[in-house]
Amino acid sequence: MSGDLSSQFTEVVKNAYAAEQGLVICGHGSKGAWLPEIDLNNTQRLDVTRHSGIQAYQPEELVITARAGTALDEINRVLAAEDQMLACDPPRFQSVKADVMVGDNAGGTLGGVVATGLSGPGRPWSGAVRDAILGVELVNGKGEYLKFGGQVMKNVAGYDVSRLQAGAWGNLGVLASISIRVHPRWQEQVTLVFQMSAEQAQKKCLRLAQQNLPLQGTCWQGGVLYLRLAGHASGVAGAKLALGGETMQQTVDGSFWSDLRDHRVDFFQPKDDVQKIWRLVVPSAAPLPGAWLSSEDLLIEWGGGLRWLRHADEAAVKAHAKSVGGWCWAKGEQMPIDAVQGRYMNELKRAFDPKNIFRSAMSLQHAD
Amino acid sequence: MLHNPSMNSNTKNHAMVLQQLQSLLPSECLITDGPGLRPYETDGLTVIREMPWVVVLPETESQVVAIMRICREQGVSVIARGAGTGLSGGARPHNDGVVLGLSKMNKILHIDVDNRVARVQPGVRNLAISQAAQPHGMYYAPDPSSQIACSIGGNVAENAGGVHCLKYGLTVHNVLGVRVLTSDGDVMEIGGALYDNPGLDMLALLCGSEGMLGIVTEVTVALLPEPEKKSVILAGFRQVTDAGNAVASIIGAGIIPAGMEMMDKLAVEAAEQFAHAGYPLDAAAILIIELDGAAAELDAVTHQVIGHLQACGAYQIDQADDAQTQARLWKGRKSAFPAVGRLSPDYICMDGTIPRHKLAQVLTQIDTLSKAYDLAVANVFHAADGNLHPLILFDANVPGQTDHAMAMGSEILRCCVAAGGTVTGEHGVGVEKLDTMCVQFTAEELDQFFRIKDAMDPSGILNPGKGIPTLTRCGELGGMHVHKGRLPFPELERF
Numbered sequence: 050m051s052g053d054l055s056s057q058f059t060e061v062v063k064n065a066y067a068a069e070q071g072l073v074i075c076g077h078g079s080k081g082a083w084l085p086e087i088d089l090n091n092t093q094r095l096d097v098t099r100h101s102g103i104q105a106y107q108p109e110e111l112v113i114t115a116r117a118g119t120a121l122d123e124i125n126r127v128l129a130a131e132d133q134m135l136a137c138d139p140p141r142f143q144s145v146k147a148d149v150m151v152g153d154n155a156g157g158t159l160g161g162v163v164a165t166g167l168s169g170p171g172r173p174w175s176g177a178v179r180d181a182i183l184g185v186e187l188v189n190g191k192g193e194y195l196k197f198g199g200q201v202m203k204n205v206a207g208y209d210v211s212r213l214q215a216g217a218w219g220n221l222g223v224l225a226s227i228s229i230r231v232h233p234r235w236q237e238q239v240t241l242v243f244q245m246s247a248e249q250a251q252k253k254c255l256r257l258a259q260q261n262l263p264l265q266g267t268c269w270q271g272g273v274l275y276l277r278l279a280g281h282a283s284g285v286a287g288a289k290l291a292l293g294g295e296t297m298q299q300t301v302d303g304s305f306w307s308d309l310r311d312h313r314v315d316f317f318q319p320k321d322d323v324q325k326i327w328r329l330v331v332p333s334a335a336p337l338p339g340a341w342l343s344s345e346d347l348l349i350e351w352g353g354g355l356r357w358l359r360h361a362d363e364a365a366v367k368a369h370a371k372s373v374g375g376w377c378w379a380k381g382e383q384m385p386i387d388a389v390q391g392r393y394m395n396e397l398k399r400a401f402d403p404k405n406i407f408r409s410a411m412s413l414q415h416a417d
Numbered sequence: 418m419l420h421n422p423s424m425n426s427n428t429k430n431h432a433m434v435l436q437q438l439q440s441l442l443p444s445e446c447l448i449t450d451g452p453g454l455r456p457y458e459t460d461g462l463t464v465i466r467e468m469p470w471v472v473v474l475p476e477t478e479s480q481v482v483a484i485m486r487i488c489r490e491q492g493v494s495v496i497a498r499g500a501g502t503g504l505s506g507g508a509r510p511h512n513d514g515v516v517l518g519l520s521k522m523n524k525i526l527h528i529d530v531d532n533r534v535a536r537v538q539p540g541v542r543n544l545a546i547s548q549a550a551q552p553h554g555m556y557y558a559p560d561p562s563s564q565i566a567c568s569i570g571g572n573v574a575e576n577a578g579g580v581h582c583l584k585y586g587l588t589v590h591n592v593l594g595v596r597v598l599t600s601d602g603d604v605m606e607i608g609g610a611l612y613d614n615p616g617l618d619m620l621a622l623l624c625g626s627e628g629m630l631g632i633v634t635e636v637t638v639a640l641l642p643e644p645e646k647k648s649v650i651l652a653g654f655r656q657v658t659d660a661g662n663a664v665a666s667i668i669g670a671g672i673i674p675a676g677m678e679m680m681d682k683l684a685v686e687a688a689e690q691f692a693h694a695g696y697p698l699d700a701a702a703i704l705i706i707e708l709d710g711a712a713a714e715l716d717a718v719t720h721q722v723i724g725h726l727q728a729c730g731a732y733q734i735d736q737a738d739d740a741q742t743q744a745r746l747w748k749g750r751k752s753a754f755p756a757v758g759r760l761s762p763d764y765i766c767m768d769g770t771i772p773r774h775k776l777a778q779v780l781t782q783i784d785t786l787s788k789a790y791d792l793a794v795a796n797v798f799h800a801a802d803g804n805l806h807p808l809i810l811f812d813a814n815v816p817g818q819t820d821h822a823m824a825m826g827s828e829i830l831r832c833c834v835a836a837g838g839t840v841t842g843e844h845g846v847g848v849e850k851l852d853t854m855c856v857q858f859t860a861e862e863l864d865q866f867f868r869i870k871d872a873m874d875p876s877g878i879l880n881p882g883k884g885i886p887t888l889t890r891c892g893e894l895g896g897m898h899v900h901k902g903r904l905p906f907p908e909l910e911r912f
């Protein structure tokens with residue numbers, strides 16, 4: 050089922066605005082586990098999944114425009130048929146309501162990809178979701194249907210409202226339509242495997258980052274460094290020769306990076322009830338956690354810039370993140386928001402949603 | 418010339434502001450005399466001028482903070498200025514405002530080799546960053562043609578592009594962090610050597626905000642390793658449409674060139690006279706294509722691209738592997754603006770961006786407009802990302818011709834919007850495109866922009882009157898965007 054429900058959305062928001070009733074924007078619910086649950090008191094659900102369908106796609110324009118409820122799986126399929134892929138590498142999580150949501154309906158919507166702005170293993174090389182966004186149409190908190198950006202590669206007319214939607218978790222409006230950049234599919238992908246410690250892996254990744262290599266992912270875990278080389282076949286072949294290491298079997302390779310991206314690997318299952326999964330974004334060269342963290346509870350991506358920790362001691366993780374100039378976020382909890390920045394973020398929310406109709410899971414209040 | 422003489426300036430506050438600025442800043446950081454002020458009366462959009470009454474050139478962030486406090490308390494506006502190369506009048510003075518020049522804040526604070534970032538002050542020139550990174554084998558990717566002069570702060574404020582955008586992105590894709598001062602006096606450090614940040618993406622919002630939301634006092638940019646090898650190809654076509662088709666065909670084949678520029682006959686003639694780059698003078702259009710990457714890959718892709726060019730009817734193809742010939746092939750393109758400047762006393766540069774498959778259509782429309790207005794147009798543009806730079810040639814000394822040229826420019830931008838594009842790809846709205854913004858956006862959308870401005874700059878002192886046209890202005894123009902047949906704000910008086 051697909052169709053244009055945009056006028057229905059504006060009606061719903063207008064009514065909610067008039068009645069000062071909260072709206073909870075729902076897609077597939079595949080990323081619901083990332084932030085605390087929303088207080089549903091005096092709220093209404095706004096299901097956007099039936100507002101779906103691809104609106105424009107000309108492969109040589111390197112952009113696809115689709116309604117926000119379109120399944121990520123569908124977008125990926127349509128692009129693959131033209132030997133293309135999304136320019137960013139967003140994760141596809143499984144809906145927490147797996148019993149009711151299956152297949153295409155469980156792996157997230159395009160709107161959800163944008164609203165959460167989460168990035169997969171390719172982030173340092175192929176960019177984040179915000180980098181790929183070219184335009185959005187949205188319904189703001191007053192029920193106005195607005196268009197920003199467009200389908201062209203460059204656009205500086207007015208403030209960049211489109212990119213501001215990435216990672217806004219629905220605070221600013223109901224995304225209705227999204228234009229996002231696509232990229233030619235890699236001709237070749239190879240994964241190289243090296244046995245080494247986290248410290249050695251970090252050094253190696255920093256060194257490789259200084260070179261011109263078709264690197265599209267790094268992962269260190271459990272004493273093994275995995276490097277994904279991807280792109281033009283001859284470039285990948287040349288890099289493979291230069292770097293050495295063992296080559297991962299093709300069959301395994303296919304799913305290794307998507308399993309990692311989508312958190313299907315074991316690491317992301319906490320070992321006990323008190324452990325949390327922490328996401329640390331830090332400078333790539335930042336010191337690794339000390340002896341307080343067992344190395345089996347560490348997974349490193351993004352050439353060192355993203356570190357996943359399993360740990361129970363909140364204070365230790367936070368102190369570490371801060372000391373190395375980064376930030377951390379425990380899955381299922383609020384993100385840290387700086388006091389001053391939080392004030393401006395709240396003002397921005399008010400600019401879009403003056404009556405706080407959109408009840409987002411992401412709080413913009415100051416939190417450490 | 419569109420002179421805009423200072424009117425009813427707020428002289429009492431000015432005296433007070435001046436007194437406070439004098440006690441704050443050393444004398445070399447304050448300009449109040451006529452000749453000293455002259456360079457600041459315009460930016461790169463020289464048809465619009467206004468003499469400022471004061472220019473401040475702070476050397477530290479704390480001076481910027483103090484200047485902002487004085488201006489806020491006295492209700493005087495603040496117009497940030499980098500190098501003044503902007504092409505839309507963004508840094509044009511305001512009769513009531515203080516021009517805040519950031520050129521003295523020009524230190525490269527840190528080249529962080531391991532994290533591949535540079536931390537710099539806003540007045541650092543774009544090219545200076547790449548020069549500082551070069552000993553480490555790295556560079557800063559966005560390279561506007563003005564890169565020897567323009568500042569990184571101005572680049573952030575305009576979200577500047579360059580010839581390598583399709584592959585390497587715009588400023589927004591290469592800036593990882595900023596320190597920014599708001600009009601309320603808050604200094605925020607957003608991002609850093611980090612791949613993402615919690616909460617709303619204010620960094621993205623600040624890129625391209627034209628000095629209207631905050632003053633950038635420090636920038637952290639990403640550095641990339643220099644490409645192993647480059648290949649530059651020059652192709653001549655007898656038909657502009659063939660060149661347009663070649664662009665589509667190359668990108669359609671999954672090749673993302675590092676740069677792909679197009680020039681039409683008039684631009685080629687001008688550039689050739691100026692730079693002797695060896696461009697074919699009988700071509701209706703030429704393409705200059707740069708490919709980069711690992712050596713093995715590059716040879717294969719170069720071969721592929723040449724195949725596409727031939728299939729699309731290129732009658733002359735030159736390919737260069739050596740740096741010297743490459744520099745020659747680029748030289749004509751890089752000097753195209755000054756070269757065209759020699760053809761005519763004045764020109765204005767448009768910046769519309771369109772979907773690539775509309776290239777031929779819009780170029781034909783521009784040609785028709787050129788005949789109708791009897792003004793020559795030279796086209797030099799970033800073909801890879803559909804960003805057109807039609808240069809309209811005119812003579813400002815002929816009465817009425819400046820307005821005539823501006824009117825023609827607006828019509829070109831309307832064609833770009835109608836083709837599904839935008840009025841500005843990389844030069845910004847400034848004061849120049851305020852009217853055409855009315856064509857691209859509805860009243861509700863403009864109002865949303867104003868509410869964003871209020872959120873970040875509640876006192877409204879940052880670069881007022883730029884970037885976003887007021888609803889009254891659009892209403893008066895009569896060119897207001899009409900959405901679904903409804904006139905927005907029917908209660909507004911129209912004439």
Ligand SMILES: Cc1cc2nc3c(=O)[nH]c(=O)nc-3n(C[C@H](O)[C@H](O)[C@H](O)COP(=O)(O)OP(=O)(O)OC[C@H]3O[C@@H](n4cnc5c(N)ncnc54)[C@H](O)[C@@H]3O)c2cc1C
Nearest residue numbers: 499500501502503507561562568570571574577578628633
């Ligand atoms: C020959 C020529 C070629 C050009 N080629 C290109 C090109 O290829 N691509 C491209 O994108 N542009 C190009 N430009 C336009 C121009 O160089 C860019 O827009 C550049 O980013 C402006 O930088 P600037 O330092 O000169 O800024 P200015 O012109 O001084 O200011 C531009 C805007 O930025 C604001 N601003 C400046 N500094 C700050 C700060 N620190 N904090 C907040 N706001 C600030 C100003 O208020 C103003 O609104 C070209 C210009 C010329 C003259």
